[in-house]
Amino acid sequence: GQQLNQSPQSMFIQEGEDVSMNCTSSSIFNTWLWYKQDPGEGPVLLIALYKAGELTSNGRLTAQFGITRKDSFLNISASIPSDVGIYFCAGLRFGNEKLTFGTGTRLTIIP
């Protein structure tokens, strides 16, 4: 099955820095979702995007649904220690009741 290409695979940043990550696909998706997974736990939904071009914020997190419908972006501003974890994008097509996940971006904050 198809998987989404997510980059970067890992990031090492200092506290306070901004973070950007993206997700791309060769196919169109109708919904984009961003999840975060803390160590030892299941993923938790952060942001859901439903329209091409849509820009949605959740606190320090901002995500965008790409105009082409083949990509999505997640930005985290002023990172804090609790932002550490793995971030996954996921896409959904109408009529296909399956979520396709990206390979994940592991975020580490350097003291």
Added chain:
Amino acid sequence: EAQVTQNPRYLITVTGKKLTVTCSQNMNHEYMSWYRQDPGLGLRQIYYSMNVEVTDKGDVPEGYKVSRKEKRNFPLILESPSPNQTSLYFCASSLGLAGGTQYFGPGTRLTVL
């Protein structure tokens, strides 16, 4: 408290010994799903269920079975586990898939020797 529970959380077994991982949700969700997570591969869907007695294959169904006899339960069955099924497994549920928030369980780490 709304939650998805999985049992066991950790399991070490041997090749060929049948096992079942249970999943239960208390939110009256129609949609339930099983994923496996492997390093560098993210989450891949094994099976999903749209409602009671309605199940369908995900992207990596080989070697797995599921059943949905009740709305709240969605067990994952490995009839004859093999070492390549060593992985971290997650169950998830949602009211509906399109736009619905998927709630994930805490995960089951399975090792097949």
